Amino acid sequence: MMDFLATIGRRSLATFERLGRGTLFLLQVCARLGFLFSRPSLTLVQVWAVGVQSLVIIGVSGAFVGMVLGLQGYNTLVTFGTEESLGVVVAKSLCRELGPVLTALLFAGRAGSALTAEIGLMKATEQIPALEMMGVDPLRRLIVPRYVAGIISMPLLATIFTAIGILGGYFCGVGLLGVDEGAFWSQMQLHTALGTDIGNGVVVKSIVFGAVVTWIALFEGFDAVPTSEGVSQATTRTVVNSSLAVLALDFVLTGLMFD
Amino acid sequence: MARRAIVREPVRPDQPRTGGGGNAVRLAVIEMPSVMQDPTHTQMPHDPLVTLEDVSFARGSRVIFDGVNIEIPRGKITAILGPSGGGKTTLLRLIGGQLEPASGKVTVFGRNVQGLNTAELFAMRRRIGMLFQSGALLTDLDVFENVAFPLREHTHLPESMIRTIVLMKLEVVGLRNARRLYPRELSGGMARRVALARAIALDPLMVLYDEPFAGQDPISMGILVRLIKQLNRALNLTSVIVSHDVIETASIADQMYLIADGKVVESGPPATMKSSATPAVVQFMQGLPDGPMPFHFPGADYLTDLIDGASP
Ligand SMILES: Nc1ncnc2c1ncn2[C@@H]1O[C@H](COP(=O)(O)OP(=O)(O)OP(=O)(O)O)[C@@H](O)[C@H]1O
Ligand SMILES: [Mg+2]
Numbered sequence: 404m405m406d407f408l409a410t411i412g413r414r415s416l417a418t419f420e421r422l423g424r425g426t427l428f429l430l431q432v433c434a435r436l437g438f439l440f441s442r443p444s445l446t447l448v449q450v451w452a453v454g455v456q457s458l459v460i461i462g463v464s465g466a467f468v469g470m471v472l473g474l475q476g477y478n479t480l481v482t483f484g485t486e487e488s489l490g491v492v493v494a495k496s497l498c499r500e501l502g503p504v505l506t507a508l509l510f511a512g513r514a515g516s517a518l519t520a521e522i523g524l525m526k527a528t529e530q531i532p533a534l535e536m537m538g539v540d541p542l543r544r545l546i547v548p549r550y551v552a553g554i555i556s557m558p559l560l561a562t563i564f565t566a567i568g569i570l571g572g573y574f575c576g577v578g579l580l581g582v583d584e585g586a587f588w589s590q591m592q593l594h595t596a597l598g599t600d601i602g603n604g605v606v607v608k609s610i611v612f613g614a615v616v617t618w619i620a621l622f623e624g625f626d627a628v629p630t631s632e633g634v635s636q637a638t639t640r641t642v643v644n645s646s647l648a649v650l651a652l653d654f655v656l657t658g659l660m661f662d
Numbered sequence: 663m664a665r666r667a668i669v670r671e672p673v674r675p676d677q678p679r680t681g682g683g684g685n686a687v688r689l690a691v692i693e694m695p696s697v698m699q700d701p702t703h704t705q706m707p708h709d710p711l712v713t714l715e716d717v718s719f720a721r722g723s724r725v726i727f728d729g730v731n732i733e734i735p736r737g738k739i740t741a742i743l744g745p746s747g748g749g750k751t752t753l754l755r756l757i758g759g760q761l762e763p764a765s766g767k768v769t770v771f772g773r774n775v776q777g778l779n780t781a782e783l784f785a786m787r788r789r790i791g792m793l794f795q796s797g798a799l800l801t802d803l804d805v806f807e808n809v810a811f812p813l814r815e816h817t818h819l820p821e822s823m824i825r826t827i828v829l830m831k832l833e834v835v836g837l838r839n840a841r842r843l844y845p846r847e848l849s850g851g852m853a854r855r856v857a858l859a860r861a862i863a864l865d866p867l868m869v870l871y872d873e874p875f876a877g878q879d880p881i882s883m884g885i886l887v888r889l890i891k892q893l894n895r896a897l898n899l900t901s902v903i904v905s906h907d908v909i910e911t912a913s914i915a916d917q918m919y920l921i922a923d924g925k926v927v928e929s930g931p932p933a934t935m936k937s938s939a940t941p942a943v944v945q946f947m948q949g950l951p952d953g954p955m956p957f958h959f960p961g962a963d964y965l966t967d968l969i970d971g972a973s974p
Contacts, residue, residue, distance in 0.1 A: 524801075525800075525801075528796065528798065528801065529794050529795075529796050529798035530798050530799070530800055530801065532755075532760060532794070532798065533792070533794055533798035533800075535758075535760060535787070536758050536760065536787055536790070536792045536794075537787065537788070537792075537811070537812050537815070537860075538784040538785065538786075538787040538788035538812075538815075538816065539784075539812075539815050539816075540780075540784065544815070
C-alpha cells in the first residue's frame with residue numbers, strides 16, 4: 404500500500420517536473436523569437452520540411468474524409484428528405500472539427516515525430532553540444548525556426564485539408580449520389596460563417612494545435628536521453644502526448660467557441 | 663558594446679601551405695564583446711591561458727575528478743593523458759563551460775567560467791575551437807558547409823571570402839576535394855579532419871582536441887601530428903590534446919598531465935614523464951597491463967562474480 408502511494412507520488416512528481424521543464428523550454432524559445440527576423444531563410448527551409456513535406460498525407464486524408472462525410476451525410480439526410488443540406492453538413496463539420504483536429508493528429512504523426520527524431524539525434528551525435536561549443540545558441544539556431552514553421556504550417560495545412568475535404572464531399576454527394584449542385588453550394592454559402600466556422604475552427608484551433616504539437620515535439624527531442632533508445636522513446640512520446648493534447652484542447656476550445 | 667576585430671596578415675613562411683598561390687591572406691571578422699578581448703592581450707605572455715584549481719566533479723555518486731589542478735600555458739601544446747572513461751572529455755567540457763564543477767574554479771582567458779553570463783560564455787567559446795571525439799559534424803550539411811558554418815554564424819563575410827577561407831582550411835586537412843561529400847559518406851578519420859578544419863575556421867586562440875589520433879591510418883596520423891604542431895606555431899595557438907595515444911602525443915607535447923582515479927598523478931614535459939619512476943606513469947607510458955591503473959570498471963571481483971550467481 405505504501406509502495407503504491409510512493410509510486411504514485413514519484414510518478415506525479417516526475418510528470419510535474421517534466422511539465423515545468425517543458426514550460427521553461429517554451430519560455431526560453433519565446434524569449435528568442437526575435438531571431439526569426441534576422442534569419443528568415445532558416446524558417447522558410449523549415450516550413451518546407453515541416454509543412455510542404457506533409458502536403459501529400461494531408462491532401463489524401465482530406466479527400467477520403469470528405470468523401471466519407473459525403474456518403475454518410477447523404478445516407479442520414481436522405482431519410483429526412485433534406486439531402487440538399489449535404490453541403491452544410493460537410494463544410495461545417497470539416498471547418499469546425501475534422502479539419503483542424505485530423506490535420507493536427509496527422510501533423511503530430513508526420514512532422515512532430517520527424518522533428519523529435521531530428522533534434523534527438525542531433526543531441527545523441529553531439530551536434531548540439533558542438534553548436535554550443537562553437538558559441539551558437541541551439542535554441543535560437545535550431546528550435547526557433549522549427550517552432551515558428553510549425554505554427555505557420557498548421558493553419559495552412561488545415562485549410563488545405565478542409566478545402567480538399569469539401570471537394571471530396573462534393574464529389575461523392577453531387578457526383579455519385581446526385582444531390583443538386585446548386586443546392587449543395589448555395590446552402591453551404593448561406594450557413595457557413597466566416598468568423599465562427601472558418602475563423603474559430605480552421606484558423607484559431609489549428610494555430611493553437613500547431614503551437615502545442617510543435618512545442619511537444621521540439622521539447623521531447625531536446626530533452627531526449629541522447630542514445631538511439633532514448634530518441635525512439637521520445638518520438639513515441641511526442642506522438643502520444645501531442646495527440647492527447649490536441650483532443651483535450653479541442654474539447655476545451657469547442658466549449659469556449661461554440662456554446 | 664560589440665567590437666569588430668579585423669585581422670589581416672600575410673601568410674608567414676612557417677605557416678603550412680594552404681594553396682591558392684602566394685597572395686593568400688588570413689582573414690577573420692569576429693564580433694566579440696570587448697570584455698572578452700582584453701584579458702588575453704593585457705596578460706603577461708607566460709601567464710597560463712586556462713587554469714583548473716582544485717576542481718572536483720561527480721556524475722551521480724561516481725567521482726570523476728577529485729581536486730584536480732591543471733595549468734594550460736599560452737602558446738604551448740599541453741597533453742592530458744588518462745585511461746578510457748577517466749574523464750578526459752569531461753575535462754574539456756569543464757573548460758568549455760558545458761559542465762560546472764562541484765567545487766573548485768575553472769579560469770579561461772583570465773575569467774572564471776562559472777561567473778560568465780550566457781552571452782559572455784558564448785563569446786568565450788568563439789575563441790575556442792573544439793574537436794569533438796566523434797567529429798560532431800552537422801549531418802544535414804556537406805563538408806564545405808560544415809566548415810563554413812562558424813563563419814556564416816559569426817561573421818558577415820562575403821560569399822567569395824568564405825569560400826576562400828573554407829578551401830584554405832580544407833586544404834590544410836587534405837580534404838579540399840571532398841568538400842561536396844556529406845558526413846555520412848566520410849570515414850571516422852575523415853570526419854575528424856573535417857571537424858578540425860571547422861574548429862580552426864574562426865582562427866581561435868585555443869584548440870581543444872578530443873582524441874585527435876583515434877581512427878587515423880599511419881599516414882594521416884603522421885600528418886595530423888605534424889599539423890597540430892604546425893598550427894600551434896603558425897597561428898600562435900594554444901593547444902590542449904586529450905588522448906591515450908602516448909607515443910604520438912609525447913612527440914609533440916610541451917607539457918603532459920596524467921590523470922587517473924580523478925587525480926593528477928604526474929605532470930611535466932614528455933622527457934620527465936618518460937623517465938618517471940611513479941608506477942602509474944610507468945604503466946601508462948609503456949602500456950603494461952599490470953600496475954596501479956585498473957583495466958576493469960570498478961566493482962565486484964571477477965571470481966566472486968562468476969561463482970556467486972545471485973548478483974545480476
Ligand atoms: N552524460 C553522462 N551521464 C552519466 N555519466 C557519464 C556521462 N558522460 C560520461 N559519464 C561517465 O563519466 C566518465 C568519464 O567520461 P568521459 O567521457 O569524460 O571519459 P573519457 O576519458 O573521455 O573516455 P574515452 O577515452 O573513452 O573517451 C565515464 O566513466 C562515464 O561513465
Ligand atoms: Mg572521451
